[in-house]
Amino acid sequence: MSQIIIKLWQQHDVERCTHVAKQASAEKAWSFAEYDESYKAGHSGLIAYDGEQVIGCLVAQSLFETADLLDIQVLPEYQGKGVAMLLLQALKQACKETSVENIMLEVRSSNARAIGFYMKSGFISIHTRKNYYAARDSLPPEDAVIMQCSI
Numbered sequence: 557m558s559q560i561i562i563k564l565w566q567q568h569d570v571e572r573c574t575h576v577a578k579q580a581s582a583e584k585a586w587s588f589a590e591y592d593e594s595y596k597a598g599h600s601g602l603i604a605y606d607g608e609q610v611i612g613c614l615v616a617q618s619l620f621e622t623a624d625l626l627d628i629q630v631l632p633e634y635q636g637k638g639v640a641m642l643l644l645q646a647l648k649q650a651c652k653e654t655s656v657e658n659i660m661l662e663v664r665s666s667n668a669r670a671i672g673f674y675m676k677s678g679f680i681s682i683h684t685r686k687n688y689y690a691a692r693d694s695l696p697p698e699d700a701v702i703m704q705c706s707i
């Protein structure tokens with residue numbers, strides 16, 4: 557792995573994010589249409605590059621003093637190497653440069669890996685929303701854990 561570069565997303569990254577998410581999250585991944593809608597809505601996107609290859613992405617939406625972390629994905633072969641930590645540090649830095657004081661997110665209660673990552677990164681669990689994720693395809697309904705991190 558050469559040096560990882562974090563860049564703001566551009567339209568051409570939408571397709572690449574879709575690819576990363578499909579590899580990382582399979583049927584739980586956002587679709588191309590969801591990333592595209594998010595891009596066009598003006599959400600912030602951070603893309604991790606290893607050379608020319610997109611290996612991770614993060615999408616967030618800021619409203620006044622709060623940023624909602626909507627999505628974070630890292631290619632399976634790059635997981636456990638600090639890529640998500642780099643993406644989150646870049647988001648925190650961007651928050652510090654504006655008036656954002658908190659980052660909020662929701663995560664599937666079964667996603668122990670992501671919850672472990674968020675706790676290591678300074679998030680605390682503040683609430684559980686019962687059956688927040690509706691049943692979809694082969695997936696049963698699932699609770700959401702709401703997590704928060706002060707900047």
Ligand SMILES: CC(C)(COP(=O)(O)OP(=O)(O)OC[C@H]1O[C@@H](n2cnc3c(N)ncnc32)[C@H](O)[C@@H]1OP(=O)(O)O)[C@@H](O)C(=O)NCCC(=O)NCCS
Pocket residue numbers: 580581627628629630631634635636637638639640641642662663664667668669670672673674676
């Ligand atoms: C969750 C995810 C983004 C983490 O990405 P990553 O690049 O592997 O994470 P990092 O390597 O930056 O990990 C940083 C820290 O998180 C924690 N962490 C990472 N993987 C973990 C795991 N499998 N179990 C527990 N903690 C873990 C560790 O404490 C790690 O620090 P350490 O390496 O010093 O021990 C990645 O696993 C992923 O893409 N998962 C699929 C998509 C997903 O579930 N996204 C979240 C949706 S809400």
